[in-house]
Amino acid sequence: MALLGLVSWGGAQSSEVPSEGDSQQAQLMKGAYLEPPFVCDALSDPQLYQDGAMSGMRQLVSGKPYWFFRTDVDLQEDFPVSAMARGELGELVEILREKDLQLVVMLQPTRGLMHADQLVQPWRGRYPLTDVRRSYLRKAELFRDLGAMVADMEPVLEKVDGGEYFFRRDHHWTPAGADVSAYQVAQVMLADPGIEQIPELMFETREGILLRKMGTMNVAVASVCGNAYSYQWVRGFNTVPKNEVDSADALFGDASEPQVALIGTSNSDTRDDRYKNYNFHGFLQQYLSRDVVNFAMTGGGAMGALQEFLYSPAYQEGQFRYLVWELPVNFDLEEPEVWREVLPAASGGCSNRSAYTTGAVTLPVSERDQRVEVLANAGERRRQTAGSGSLTLDVMFSDSAFRHFYVLAYYDDGQREKIRIRRPARLDSGRFTLRLDPPSQGANLLSVLLELEQPVTTALTVEATLCDY
16 A cells, blocks of 8 residues: 655644544544543642643643644644754764765654644633744754754645544554654655665555554543543554565575664654554655664653764664654754763764774662772873863763763863763663863873762673763
């Protein structure tokens, strides 16, 4: 079954009613178990959203029948990018380009941008759709100015009868949303001459199971109000290589390695729970007619999957030519500590640089709040680091589950840096890189310590290297 991307995305795959039947059955399939209103006064209490799972739900409101929205996230009105984030993102694009790797960005619109017509008063009157759309397009243009290829989502934003891009009570896109987004990504990539250097592999998309979605917003409303809808149902899809094997070369293992990689959020992840797979990866392969390796990560935030990708042997060995980044437009990229880890990882850490010094220690079983020195630059082996600008710390942990710690760097002018590290829970790499920024260019690094913010339940080894950035 060949889908038609933008032309057909309002079709049956985004329907909430999977089959025709009598009126009562149709209403049941829409989740209309209870009579409205489906919200309660408690949802307007700011204290409800202070912490925990509800902190990301601020403020839940009902829309037209079967719809919920989060006013802070879904109805966000502006998508600014700070000077810091612009600089770091531009540097990432340049590093990738030096490795002959082109960044392709798919800025996922918000639920408000795609479904403002489902809002009711007073929120419909308050939501400045035209201004929000303009802010979205400005952010897309900023990414282009920094050197990334960006999928043109303007036709999708303007398609009034386009169907349901998002689930009605959940923050994920539907297969229809994944489909049209993959189509737009493919259009910008197929217009790039470099894509012709990647061998084609034909794919086909087939109807899959009916996906049932209770919805994160639906669950939150139920927990507070004791009142909610039931499942929403949409058609799922599966994409496979055409005829399973495209050529004799593929059959005998001689096919070339995939040269396109995908990073992103749970929208793009291929998960064990088949009800949570929206087939963006598959649609992208079909529209590109190229194999794509999926590094998308559930629960990794804006950059968890990017970190997973950059630490992968395939990236380090130069396998890829395109990196597709599915990135929700409301993700702000404003975490300096994460950029300090990402950029040296993109450059390869200390793999191809001369080391100032190295160190190796064993962290014994211990409680949190302990400190351990992992690298020293003193005594007879002391090397001058002053005047080098930023430095790269390249660390290998024997256990990838070691994720919560501080890095403390001490300098011979009495100053220090202390950087808090929170690595994504699903990041499956024991490698860790960090850019050190000496407070004074005339200072030499003396020592690097780790301060534990999680207990060490099994002894692990830590190997550290210091080199120029």
